[in-house]
Amino acid sequence: MPLGIEIMHWDERLGAEVYCTYPDTLDIQEKTLMQLYSQHEFTGDSGMVSIMTGSTNIASYYTGPETAIYIILVLKIEEDGDTFEEGLVEISRQIMSNLDTETLRSILPPLFQRLSVYPSLNPEQKLALIYSSEVKRMILKRMHEEIILTKSELAIWLKDQHKDMFVDLDNIITSLIKANLVKSSSVKGISSDVLFLAKDTMMIRKPPANLFKDPVDHHLPESLKAAYQGEVRGFFRNYKPSEDDNLLMIDRIILNPQIYEVLKLLREAFVTKNDIEKLRKKGVDDVDGVLRDLWQTKMMGVFKDAQETEYYGLVSDFYIGTYYPRHALNTIRHQYSHNVQNPNALLKAIEIMREEYRAIEKAKKKKEKKSEEIVI
Structure with a gap:
């Protein structure tokens, strides 16, 4: 995982002006910033360069001479800067639209988290x-x-x-x-x-077909089968596809590493909270927050048996693909x-x-x- 990120502007008279750094403990020496400036200045165009300094690699994305902003990602020595290039381009527009220091302090941590997992993203x-x-x-x-x-x-x-x-x-x-x-x-x-x-691309919510067809075979008690299938039918009876809903699914579910990890589990079976707790070793730290988001977005339903045991199951899944x-x-x-x-x-x-x-x-x-x- 990358070590941190820094947003810098180069002023011809003053030199390096650091707008924001995350985490605060990250320290990039001025000679390294000068080296990055020289590398980008050599090409003169927007784009990325990678350099090695000490025990770290650095991937730097330059927005071009008109704005002269540098988005600098500090990596571990074994990490390849090229694998983060598209991710740096993706976050650059949000950074360029929010260059005041206070705003950067609030948006940089989530942008850094999203950027950190970029090389491990699957096609979806x-x-x-x-x-x-x-x-x-x-x-x-x-x-x-x-x-x-x-x-x-x-x-x-x-x-x-x-x-x-x-x-x-x-x-x-x-x-x-x-x-x-x-x-x-x-x-x-x-x-x-x-x-x-x-x-072309297609995005739409879809019923979790395998779970709906045979919920009992996917670990849901027989007593809860009718309630589950009724909730799925009820959702899709009123569902209307929209771009706003697609963007909500993408932002809150698919591109949220913790929630996506739980979604992958829910696509396979009905689970209890104890099952989800086991995902902490995969980075799911906020279990309650993840479950809340899945429920609020109507991706997941909660079903209780006679012993008050809660079972979590997909009410709707999300499909994104090409055709x-x-x-x-x-x-x-x-x-x-x-x-x-x-x-x-x-x-x-x-x-x-x-x-x-x-x-x-x-x-x-x-x-x-x-x-x-x-x-x-």
């Missing part, structure tokens, strides 16, 4: 982290509608939408490409790089018939869709073959 959590970013969400929504966008057009549009927002577009696009949501390519007749939608954007074909057809897009770009979009479809089919066949081998 990484996709949730992408969608939690307002800028990335805006880009994906527009890509969903238009399928094809030039990088230059996107830069202008984002600047018009949020004039005061800090946006490192290159790193944002790189993140979307790494997640295989977007592809980038040059197209004949277009001077700027062109972005293409490769996969093949078949709707893009209609958009491409419309753009071609109305002559509103470069024909070469349209051909490239179809080529990318064909490649994605083949990759999905290949992965599906590989999975089916593996399942057959297991059965044999």
Whole structure:
């Protein structure tokens, strides 16, 4: 786990100005700050550099010459700074919007905790982290509608939408490409790089199907089966998907390390508080707070048997994933018939869709073959 984080501004006359440090005991020597400044100054652009000093590694993200803010993450010697790059980019906008020292003191601890677990995030959590970013969400929504966008057009549009927002577009696009949501390519007749939608995203609450189908087999007493199934039916009878609810699930559940650890357990079986207490060794320190949040967000229900033993079970689960954007074909057809897009770009979009479809089919066949081998 990283040792700490420091927010610094470089003033040409005064040198290093430290805005905030977490934890307070973290001490980065001035010569190290000068070294970081020199490394970033050499490239002149926003981005990350890593250096080794003594028994620690340091990963530093620079926001660029206009703002000259350095987000400095101090790591243990065995930790790789490159694995934190996307996480540093993710938290940079919140930091840039809250640069006064008092505000930084309140937001830096939770941002540091989220950043610390970034390398261990699974695909579900990484996709949730992408969608939690307002800028990335805006880009994906527009890509969903238009399928094809030039990088230059996107830069202008984002600047018009949020004039005061800090946006490192290159790193944002790189993140979307790494997640295989977007592809980038040059197209004949277009001077700027062109972005293409490769996969679309889906987020929705869903019933915990295996638990609902046979709750008794998943450790719920027979006497509580009807009550549990009735609560699940009641929730989904009134459930209406919304972006606000999706963002609530992402922020409070999926990206909260303690709650997510309990969620993984609840996806497997009904449990008692004693079962959850065992997760303290995995970092679940605030058991009561976790249970409260799961109950308040209507993810979990509490069911008591005749002996007053409480059983905790999922009332709703949350799904976040990607899917093949078949709707893009209609958009491409419309753009071609109305002559509103470069024909070469349209051909490239179809080529990318064909490649994605083949990759999905290949992965599906590989999975089916593996399942057959297991059965044999």
